[in-house]
Amino acid sequence: MTITKAPMKLPANLASNPNLSRWAKISADGSIIVRTGKVELGQGAVTALAAIAAAELGVPFHHVRMESGDTTRTPDEAYTAGSFSIEHGGAALRHASALVRSLFAEAAARELGVEPGDITVSDGVFHRPGHNEGRSYADLADKVDLNVDASSLPAPDYLAPPDGDAEITRLDLPQKFSGAAFIQDMNPAGLAHGRVLRPPHPHAKLVFLDRDLIQEMPGVLALVVDGSFVGIAAEREEQAIKAVEVAAKSAQWFIGKQLPPFSVSNDWMADVTPAESSLLLDEAPLEGGEAGQISSVYSRPYIAHGSIGPSSALAHWTDGRLKVWSHSQGVFPLRVDLAKVLGMPVDAIDVIHAHGAGCYGHNAADDVALDAALIARAIDRPVMCQWSRADELSWSPFGAAMRSKLDARVGGDGRIASWTYDVWSPPHVVRPGGATGVNLLAAYHLAEPFEPTPVRSPPQPTGSGDRNAVPIYDLPGRRITHHRLPQGPVRSSALRSLGAHLNVFGIESGMDELAETIGADPLDFRLAHLSDPRARAVLEEAARLANWQSRGAGGEGIGFGLGLARYKSVGGYCAVVAEVEVTEKVRLRAIYAATDCGRVVHTDGVRDQIEGGIVQAASWTLKEAVQWTDEGLTTQGWDTYPILGFAEIPPIHISILNQPDAPPLGAGECAAGPTAAAIGNAIAHALGIRVRNMPLTPERIETAINAS
Amino acid sequence: MSSANLANINLFVNGNMHSIKASPDASLLSVLRHDLGLGGARIGCGLGNCGACTVLVDGRAMQACNTPLWSVGASAVVTLEAHETHAQLQAVRDAFLEEQAAQCGYCINGIMASVAALIMQSPMPTRADIIAVLDERHLCRCGAHPRILRAVDRLLAAQPVSAS
Ligand code: FES
Ligand code: FES
Numbered sequence: 001m002t003i004t005k006a007p008m009k010l011p012a013n014l015a016s017n018p019n020l021s022r023w024a025k026i027s028a029d030g031s032i033i034v035r036t037g038k039v040e041l042g043q044g045a046v047t048a049l050a051a052i053a054a055a056e057l058g059v060p061f062h063h064v065r066m067e068s069g070d071t072t073r074t075p076d077e078a079y080t081a082g083s084f085s086i087e088h089g090g091a092a093l094r095h096a097s098a099l100v101r102s103l104f105a106e107a108a109a110r111e112l113g114v115e116p117g118d119i120t121v122s123d124g125v126f127h128r129p130g131h132n133e134g135r136s137y138a139d140l141a142d143k144v145d146l147n148v149d150a151s152s153l154p155a156p157d158y159l160a161p162p163d164g165d166a167e168i169t170r171l172d173l174p175q176k177f178s179g180a181a182f183i184q185d186m187n188p189a190g191l192a193h194g195r196v197l198r199p200p201h202p203h204a205k206l207v208f209l210d211r212d213l214i215q216e217m218p219g220v221l222a223l224v225v226d227g228s229f230v231g232i233a234a235e236r237e238e239q240a241i242k243a244v245e246v247a248a249k250s251a252q253w254f255i256g257k258q259l260p261p262f263s264v265s266n267d268w269m270a271d272v273t274p275a276e277s278s279l280l281l282d283e284a285p286l287e288g289g290e291a292g293q294i295s296s297v298y299s300r301p302y303i304a305h306g307s308i309g310p311s312s313a314l315a316h317w318t319d320g321r322l323k324v325w326s327h328s329q330g331v332f333p334l335r336v337d338l339a340k341v342l343g344m345p346v347d348a349i350d351v352i353h354a355h356g357a358g359c360y361g362h363n364a365a366d367d368v369a370l371d372a373a374l375i376a377r378a379i380d381r382p383v384m385c386q387w388s389r390a391d392e393l394s395w396s397p398f399g400a401a402m403r404s405k406l407d408a409r410v411g412g413d414g415r416i417a418s419w420t421y422d423v424w425s426p427p428h429v430v431r432p433g434g435a436t437g438v439n440l441l442a443a444y445h446l447a448e449p450f451e452p453t454p455v456r457s458p459p460q461p462t463g464s465g466d467r468n469a470v471p472i473y474d475l476p477g478r479r480i481t482h483h484r485l486p487q488g489p490v491r492s493s494a495l496r497s498l499g500a501h502l503n504v505f506g507i508e509s510g511m512d513e514l515a516e517t518i519g520a521d522p523l524d525f526r527l528a529h530l531s532d533p534r535a536r537a538v539l540e541e542a543a544r545l546a547n548w549q550s551r552g553a554g555g556e557g558i559g560f561g562l563g564l565a566r567y568k569s570v571g572g573y574c575a576v577v578a579e580v581e582v583t584e585k586v587r588l589r590a591i592y593a594a595t596d597c598g599r600v601v602h603t604d605g606v607r608d609q610i611e612g613g614i615v616q617a618a619s620w621t622l623k624e625a626v627q628w629t630d631e632g633l634t635t636q637g638w639d640t641y642p643i644l645g646f647a648e649i650p651p652i653h654i655s656i657l658n659q660p661d662a663p664p665l666g667a668g669e670c671a672a673g674p675t676a677a678a679i680g681n682a683i684a685h686a687l688g689i690r691v692r693n694m695p696l697t698p699e700r701i702e703t704a705i706n707a708s
Numbered sequence: 709m710s711s712a713n714l715a716n717i718n719l720f721v722n723g724n725m726h727s728i729k730a731s732p733d734a735s736l737l738s739v740l741r742h743d744l745g746l747g748g749a750r751i752g753c754g755l756g757n758c759g760a761c762t763v764l765v766d767g768r769a770m771q772a773c774n775t776p777l778w779s780v781g782a783s784a785v786v787t788l789e790a791h792e793t794h795a796q797l798q799a800v801r802d803a804f805l806e807e808q809a810a811q812c813g814y815c816i817n818g819i820m821a822s823v824a825a826l827i828m829q830s831p832m833p834t835r836a837d838i839i840a841v842l843d844e845r846h847l848c849r850c851g852a853h854p855r856i857l858r859a860v861d862r863l864l865a866a867q868p869v870s871a872s
Contacts (some may be wrong), residue, residue: 042812042850176813177820178748179789185747218713237738238731241754307838308752308760309814348781357814358850389753599845604808608855612811615851618758638757647843649853 008097010150013037013092017075018150023096024053025146028105030138032057032124036098037077038089039069040172041329042358043668044605045085047171051162051602052090055311056097058121058159059137061168069331069353071265079330079431081361081494082462082568086601086664098156100146107143108135121159142147164600164658172355183327183354184312184386191314192221192384193240194375197230197247198395199445202490203257203630206230210250217243222378227447228253233383241289244388259489259628264700265693266299266403269424274483280460280470285477289409289417292517297407298506302490303399304641307358310392311364315372316382322349322373327356328365335434341370341443341450342377360616362493364396367433367441374442393641394633395441395457398626399495400426401488402465402502406510410518414528418477423503425465426485427455430493441491457484461569468500468673471507472566473529490626492635496613497567497672501620502694504565504673505680509692512561512681522562523548524680532566534596534659538575539564541594541655546577554685557582559591561681563674565672572597572670578678579650582686585698586622588650588679593671595654598662606667610654613671619644621676625694717777721746722790736780737761737772740787748788750817752847759846762818763787769825771818771845788817796824800863809859811850819846819856827863835864835870 010018017023025033034053046066054061067074077089080293101121102205108126109116112133119126127134141470160166175181199206206228214223214232219239224231230247234240260268314325322342328334331351339346351369363456364387372385387395404423411417432439434453443450457464466482515525523543530536543562553562559582573596579589591614599607623642627634635641676694683701684690689702713731720726721744728743737754740746740763749772752760763772764786791797800820803809810816822841826833832869833841838860848856 042810042814044811169805170810173805173808173810173813175809177788177805177816178746179787180745182747182750184751185741187745187747189741191742236734237742238734247869295798307814307850308758308812308847309750310754312751356812358812360849386751389755389757554781569809608808608811608852611854615853616849619851637755638753643847643849644851645843646839646846646848646857649857685773 003588006095006155006158008155011088011091011095013075013077013113014095014150020096020100020146020148020150022073022075023093024100026137026141028141029139032059032137032397033067034064034093035067035074035359036089036093037069037075037332038080038085039329039353040355041080044170044602044608045080047168048086048602049090049093050171051168052094053097055093055162056159057101059124063124066171068168071260071331071335071351076332078333078433079465081329084666087579090601090664094158094161095156096150098158099150099153102156103144103146104137104140107140111135111140135696161599162601164603168602169301173431178642181355182309182349184309185312186314186325186354186384188382190381192233192235192379192381192383193237194231194233194372194383195240195244196371196385197232197244197251198391199228199253201253201255202259203252204228204255205320206251207254208252209247213250214243214247214562217358219247222375224375224378226374227449228445229374229442233375233379238560255597257480258630264630265297266301266401269403269485272485272488274424275486276484278482278484280480280482281478283476283478285418288411291412292410294406294408294510294513294517296510296513297403298502298509298690298692299403300401300502300505302401302492303495303620303624304393304626305360305363305399305495305637306393306641306643307357307359307363310387310389311368311396312356312384312386313372314382314384315369315376317376320348324349324351324373325354326351326365326369327354327359328369329359329362330431330433333431334366334369337366337432337440338370340374340438342373343441343561359427361399361495362397364392364441367396370440370442381397390636395432395636397491397493400428400465400492402499404502404506406506408510408514412516413469414518414520416475416514416529419475419478421469421506422465422481422483423469423499424483424485425499426488426492428464428492428494429458430455430491433572454596463499465499466503467498467568468503468565470569472532472535472564473526474531475529482591489628497669500565500567500669501617501676502675505676505694508563508674508677509680509690512684513690526562526564534573535564538573539658540594541657542575542577542592545592545594545653548577555688557686559682559684559686561678561685563677563681565668565670572665572667574610574670574674576671576674576678578675578682578685580655580679580682582683584700586683586696586701588618590650591652591675593652593654594657595667595670596657596659597667597670598659598665600656600658601664603656606656607654609667610671611652613668614652614675615644615649617672618679621679621694621696623697625695719780719785720782721785722787723793730777732776732778734777735773735785736763736775736777736785739777740772746789747789748817750814759818759822760815762821762845764821764825767828769822788820794824796828799866800824800827803859803862807855807859807862809852809855811852815846815848822846823860823863832864835860
């Protein structure tokens with residue numbers, strides 16, 4: 001049964017949470033509870049983690065019950081983000097599960113009077129080979145103490161990991177398909193409803209509020225005003241909503257500072273002094289390269305996470321302690337910032353993860369937790385605070401707007417000779433949990449406001465605004481610069497793929513533009529600059545799926561375009577071919593994608609993430625932009641912030657290149673950049689005209705046609 | 709606190725008559741969720757733009773956030789919680805589970821309700837008809853559309869579901 005010896009060194013997340021009782025609880029009643037600090041965000045991570053733990057414990061998948069993201073009992077694995085749930089969370093959980101199994105195997109050996117090495121486990125029962133007598137986890141539960149430090153134990157053996165195609169179904173779907181399942185659906189006794197009146201403009205300050213008027217509204221239980229923070233608790237939800245409407249009419253605001261004019265190409269970024277410009281690569285350009293030359297500017301706007309469910313949190317104070325239920329990506333870091341704002345010790349706060357709608361990064365989940373805590377502090381009841389759709393689309397942190405510029409030359413031999421790329425971006429990672437400062441919205445609005453946490457930019461190779469700014473190709477003469485801008489007109493933080501969406505769009509558009517200058521086929525041109533065998537494999541597979549050879553000269557309204565990247569430069573590979581038809585609108589006719597995310601833990605889970613990543617990135621790329629005027633943000637609802645709909649979903653063909661001997665890499669984000677690039681390139685192929693500022697809307701395409 | 713605008717209202721939900729105290733202007737969604745404790749109909753936008761809140765009212769898919777209580781009258785309301793007793797809802801749910809047709813699953817309540825309403829029609833609508841309704845009334849942010857449409861295909865391929 002043993003297939004490999006585990007590494008001596010504990011995986012990082014286990015080393016920082018070494019007590020095994022934080023990872024598992026096994027009881028004499030037969031229950032096997034597995035604990036993870038990673039949480040289910042709709043991406044299927046907890047299901048895949050359950051499969052990893054079950055395989056390593058030697059129990060059937062469905063015997064495992066998962067507990068996740070709970071400061072009172074699970075390990076602290078910081079955030080569920082960055083496509084690291086399986087790579088890091090899975091590695092730690094696998095090791096912890098193997099240690100648990102080893103301790104139980106030792107107990108079984110003592111019971112059966114044999115050496116631990118003679119014990120095998122199957123279906124949760126420890127046996128001596130050839131003997132029927134065995135001991136189950138339940139039988140041994142009272143004989144094994146999991147309150148033990150993992151670093152004090154010898155390295156365990158690993159069993160075979162899940163093979164990807166095992167009968168694994170999502171653990172969370174049956175309940176989500178039956179009734180109450182999400183945080184918004186929690187309905188404890190005595191529940192009161194909280195709402196916040198947000199300022200009408202990012203720089204507005206409250207100067208007047210008719211408090212008596214609000215307090216006398218039907219059902220209002222409390223009005224919490226602190227600086228420009230206005231929170232209301234009411235008996236019924238509709239009463240809280242009504243009270244906020246009335247408060248909005250009575251409130252007067254002072255707008256201290258204007259927003260820069262909205263521009264489709266983010267020209268305002270040129271006027272901002274970077275917090276830091278870092279030169280990632282500075283290589284001498286090659287001689288020659290006179291055959292073709294490009295100088296192009298690409299951009300994307302701020303993009304909303306746009307969860308379908310409103311950000312919500314349930315907070316309840318009892319005896320000076322605070323308990324919060326949250327759909328945050330990081331319950332432990334959230335607790336740290338809550339403690340700073342509320343002026344209490346971290347361990348007087350419990351934060352427990354509850355299902356929310358998909359978040360795709362750092363949305364307002366954390367912000368609303370502070371809102372709920374501030375409002376609930378005023379009354380002796382649990383408060384469910386919920387954001388309005390308008391606030392969700394105008395006050396949540398957004399995916400950062402970005403701009404990039406590529407200057408490159410290619411020689412008559414078809415080889416790129418120089419590549420100068422600059423990318424400008426406000427921050428992408430502005431999460432709670434830092435050593436100093438606070439990253440929660442209400443904290444900035446209080447009468448004594450908190451400073452934001454100083455932004456730390458994750459270094460290369462993963463990066464943030466510079467994520468995937470270094471091309472996957474074998475290029476000489478690279479000069480790549482990341483201009484890290486301070487916060488822009490609106491708040492930004494992590495949105496799925498961070499800077500990779502624009503950087504891959506820019507690099508892959510540039511590859512097509514360079515190929516065009518010398519009349520090369522975009523696929524051949526890429527392959528000529530690509531030695532990474534796994535990258536070549538996904539590229540060739542996507543091209544094969546799409547029947548790339550039939551692509552033709554284009555220019556007739558139908559186009560094929562390619563996009564390729566290795567996410568974060570060290571993560572999953574993905575190549576996408578988009579087939580589009582451009583008339584008065586852009587229609588996606590089909591998407592073909594090939595991915596290599598290392599060893600696949602759950603094949604349908606990978607497919608799900610790639611499909612969803614493609615659809616979401618197509619939506620960003622074709623439709624989405626957070627916009628504003630002098631009066632404030634104009635995107636206040638789905639009517640002003642449209643996203644891709646059912647009638648616009650193309651057939652999506654996916655090929656997953658499993659690598660059973662390679663470590664698993666995340667799948668959630670690797671499709672975003674390549675999808676954007678493939679669509680941009682396909683539109684350019686269809687029309688012979690390129691649009692470089694996302695979103696690639698019919699209006700912008702028409703403008704480009706008229707300008708050509 | 710005042711309860712001046714509250715009235716006694718009878719509501720027929722999932723086969724049972726409920727007597728509640730609420731404002732006739734309150735949305736059906738808020739009453740289902742908070743007064744009857746039926747969380748299956750989700751709160752999405754609250755503005756009739758996303759479909760997360762969709763329930764069946766006399767067999768028609770209605771956005772509960774946009775449906776004032778007074779307009780419901782004696783109609784029969786069916787929510788996700790009735791999936792075991794409502795033949796079409798059950799058939800839809802089985803197909804969605806079979807295809808693992810969700811990511812976060814937040815939009816799925818409403819989509820299942822709309823699809824259930826559609827397959828109650830005779831003759832059964834086409835795939836294109838169903839897509840048109842989903843396009844008009846439902847948003848999914850996770851990009852679960854491909855698997856949702858696979859679940860629809862599975863339903864269409866199955867025998868027509870007999871009325872309950
Ligand atoms: S919540 Fe009813 S349509 Fe969005
Ligand atoms: S599955 Fe998440 S919104 Fe549709």
